[in-house]
Amino acid sequence: MYSLKNDYSEGAHPKILEAIVKTNLEQSEGYGKDTYCEKASELIKEKLKNDNVDIHFLCGGTQTNLTAISAFLRPYEAVISANTGHILVHETGAIESTGHKVISVDSTDGKLKKEDILSVLKEHTDEHMVKPKLVYISNSTEIGTIYTKSELEELSYVCRKNNLLLYMDGARLGSALCVKENDLTLSEISYLTDAFYIGGTKNGALFGEALVICKDSLKEEFRFNIKQKGAMMAKSRLLGIQFLELFKDDLFFEIGKHENDMADILKKEISELGYKFLVDSPSNQLFPIFKNEIIEKLEEDYSFSLWSEIDENSSCIRLVTSWATQKENVIKFIEDLEKYSI
Amino acid sequence: MYSLKNDYSEGAHPKILEAIVKTNLEQSEGYGKDTYCEKASELIKEKLKNDNVDIHFLCGGTQTNLTAISAFLRPYEAVISANTGHILVHETGAIESTGHKVISVDSTDGKLKKEDILSVLKEHTDEHMVKPKLVYISNSTEIGTIYTKSELEELSYVCRKNNLLLYMDGARLGSALCVKENDLTLSEISYLTDAFYIGGTKNGALFGEALVICKDSLKEEFRFNIKQKGAMMAKSRLLGIQFLELFKDDLFFEIGKHENDMADILKKEISELGYKFLVDSPSNQLFPIFKNEIIEKLEEDYSFSLWSEIDENSSCIRLVTSWATQKENVIKFIEDLEKYSI
């Protein structure tokens, strides 16, 4: 049984694990104040070509989203999210649990557009309604699509003009930035958004996300929020060293590229076998549509997520590649698919 | 300038005010423990033909909704509401502020159906999503429609079968129950829902809502919630005496009927002038569609809410009748409308 279910089925990239092992006996400060967190922070700032950001290392995505968003908003302020948004659908109401409404906007490609935001603003007119304040986007999105530079610039512009915060969930930012057609850089994201996070968990780390706070007014006393939400790691060296390793020799991008390369093979071959996709996703998540009987056969040797029912006879599944996915794995999958497709 | 903007523009029905004045110098216990609250509670139970309910008197609708719903749910449980639901749109995220997501269901008539609920349940499959637990309905709805007995029975059945709580916002329950076509009784509501409130503010009281908790497990220690949410009135005699007056000689229903009678005149005459309505509402809220130039003329002498834009040239407005609306007021409005319509 081989899993293409997600990009967090395996452990860490060997280089990362090695660094953890090598430093195991060192004594470090805790709670984000160790030298590895400090160095990782400095290194990421360099990569961002942006010294005017604060970087905090947290353990997981939901934790990062809820800690950041609840810290950034006043009680009556709300979030705008695409209807596919992870915080809207798959975080058990974590944002609402901190007191804030998440306003859903229908989207077919997982992305928010200028018009979506203006339309929400137009509907929210007075103090009998929540006040939309933060725009939540994911890059790549939950259905594998990515934002172009001009799309992000437009969102950034409309947010700043309307006094909204722009926050990017970068759980899969590594894959997004390594898409062939991508024209957006890490540095540009740090200038176009007010905060975003660089995902480690889904990009080769054991765990860990690097939250980058770009807007000055959001930085103040942020560590209080981390501690209060239970997100301040005692042995924080673990987070620092992983991100140091990810960015030291651009391992972060190497992994993103590898994930996409594996996905590209899958995508090309599945297409050539005549199958269609629910959405044209260029990153490490694919959404092919198969006959149910083929899916049943694939399930004998592969695990993956059933995404949605297309019609009586066919469904969409999600395939995800990771840092550990090997070319032989995807080729074997294609061969099996081909066999079942005859 | 005459207001048809809402049913809370004027003060209290004279009988209610008189009762408040008459008892002003009496010394009473406070915080809901006075004899008037007790008597009103007993009287309402009689009217409900249901002794197995707990009744609490609160000051306003949003307060009642947030106090009840936050008390009934565990942290990860969510509410299902029509997209027109007051808690979803017009209470500044009060429910989310207590930590709970409100799931929106599209509805064209303001009502929830069995299928809406089953569809939400089907989509919420595991612990990565909130758990839908409470179904919020309004009667009359925010767009003036009402639930029939068989509709409420069906909702009640699907809720009980799926271990969901059914909660009715009765801000305008007086008008709803006095609609000519209505076949639902206050008593039946107390057996079909798990909790509901009988609105006073929009039905002739100065202020006040009577929350009726029907399901045993929701009753326990409820007064702690009232106090914690700032909803326990010191001089609670004021609430008790108003509801006592409303139900002593069926003033509650007399007012509901009067509101509807006034709305019926408006509805009939506006129709006869050839105008259409956004929704066919049988209660005290009407949603006629006028040309914008007519609306502008009406605005010179009347205040009302602009509800929605229909097209470039015409809009829907909301007209609401109250206990204090006089026949001469609505006739004058019709005459003016007729004049402008030529």
Add this chain to the structure above:
Amino acid sequence: MYSLKNDYSEGAHPKILEAIVKTNLEQSEGYGKDTYCEKASELIKEKLKNDNVDIHFLCGGTQTNLTAISAFLRPYEAVISANTGHILVHETGAIESTGHKVISVDSTDGKLKKEDILSVLKEHTDEHMVKPKLVYISNSTEIGTIYTKSELEELSYVCRKNNLLLYMDGARLGSALCVKENDLTLSEISYLTDAFYIGGTKNGALFGEALVICKDSLKEEFRFNIKQKGAMMAKSRLLGIQFLELFKDDLFFEIGKHENDMADILKKEISELGYKFLVDSPSNQLFPIFKNEIIEKLEEDYSFSLWSEIDENSSCIRLVTSWATQKENVIKFIEDLEKYSI
């Protein structure tokens, strides 16, 4: 049975009730936007000799405290309160319910001192602890004592120097300001605190508190908070008109003075009968200590609160005078006490 249990046993001062009745049929805007709220706000600003404040009218004390405090604080910020503080003890954790810790400081006279605050600040050193941000005081305190001008000035100074907010709960501010020894004015309070409320419920109104926000940065978008906490009254005319009446001809102070006069008689006569008090309170709450057998006899004709056990044989009770307490009532009480004391 005559009640000296609290200052909210009776209804409203006749002048207030009369104003409510007189305006009952007028149509008003709702939700705090009516002309009476506006006029009352203007009038109070005049009395404050301070135009640079925002005034909002809410229904009750707990509601006002929780709405204001939760609006003023960021998630990790905490409140400092005397251990007798109403929010700490008697509001069912309303402040904690909005997410904020209330830090308790031992106090024998119900008042906070400069040293208390500095000591709390000294103990809270980093992000592993909450950040003390708002100092909550009551005037009069929960045990009837009042702040002098120099005491409030000192608190104000230490708060501003340490970037803390100073908030005064004025549930019984009327009585406090009318104490003979009082040297503090309403105007001075508006310059020395960042926000405070002027209590109506315990000072002759049917209900209602006037929240005065003095510090500019706390004013912004405050109405969103009022609505979200269920504290925005539909028929807000009721609040406006009561405060208009309270301040039009200084009825507010007349009532405060009357309450104190009645308490002074009680205090003087109880002392002359040889009894001691738990605390020397100059306002409308008294805490005499009686033998338990005397308390039992008093309970036959009077209701009051048992405050605390002093020893096996004696206890402290609380006596409260109100706008409606008549001289004959307190004289009768003294006569009865004298009779039982022989």
Add this chain to the structure above:
Amino acid sequence: MYSLKNDYSEGAHPKILEAIVKTNLEQSEGYGKDTYCEKASELIKEKLKNDNVDIHFLCGGTQTNLTAISAFLRPYEAVISANTGHILVHETGAIESTGHKVISVDSTDGKLKKEDILSVLKEHTDEHMVKPKLVYISNSTEIGTIYTKSELEELSYVCRKNNLLLYMDGARLGSALCVKENDLTLSEISYLTDAFYIGGTKNGALFGEALVICKDSLKEEFRFNIKQKGAMMAKSRLLGIQFLELFKDDLFFEIGKHENDMADILKKEISELGYKFLVDSPSNQLFPIFKNEIIEKLEEDYSFSLWSEIDENSSCIRLVTSWATQKENVIKFIEDLEKYSI
């Protein structure tokens, strides 16, 4: 510079790290549903001699406390804690952030007694106050003391009799259970408390705590809470495998014993040098009192926490031993101390 500042300065015990490395390439289910979490859960149940518990693995202590406590309480229910309690002092109001008051009880030895609990219950009489519902204890306590079996039995009895929940924070449970005088077993704790957690972070793991829910009614749908609080780890294998390793060959207890052995040497030698301790702590935290000039000298080569000021000339410091503390380290410390003490 050698650190005796805490028990989380170093990484993981080599056996644990080895197990993580060995399984790195295995594909596992995530979010606590992997086979390692399952096996670890089964193994711990065996050690507990208690099959009737639910075990969940979380990342850190604050996270575990806030997830569990917020799940166990209704909105108005409160926690009772010693004034030294970690949740009360050092978690940035994490419990209050979920809406619940933590009631502080003065304690000189860090432990709660029956009388403390009864006294809190006596003071909380009605719905104007929070309802005390959960008793929070730490073992070992924040000042290194431990509960005896009879003490825990008494607490358990008083809690069950008064319908309170008993929750034990076991961040340092390993050290506590390995104290020579300890007469309490892991199994007994699972029968005497309603929930507790077994700390990994401070007992040789990289990170991780095992929450054991003993009371049936607290178990239901708990995973929703974990996800909502951002505490559900994607690569949960990491948690499972660490606890599997800790309990497979009783490494957990081996580490606890080692920590205590190192602390015992320190304690004995410091005493023999004539120094006193703030509290007589038998576990891996020591609180010796030194002259400030000696502390300054020690600070040149050692890091540790300054705990409290004793008088002008002397202070209490905290020394903590860990799984990685070597005998040579503590002997060197003693030698240096001796040198400075002449």
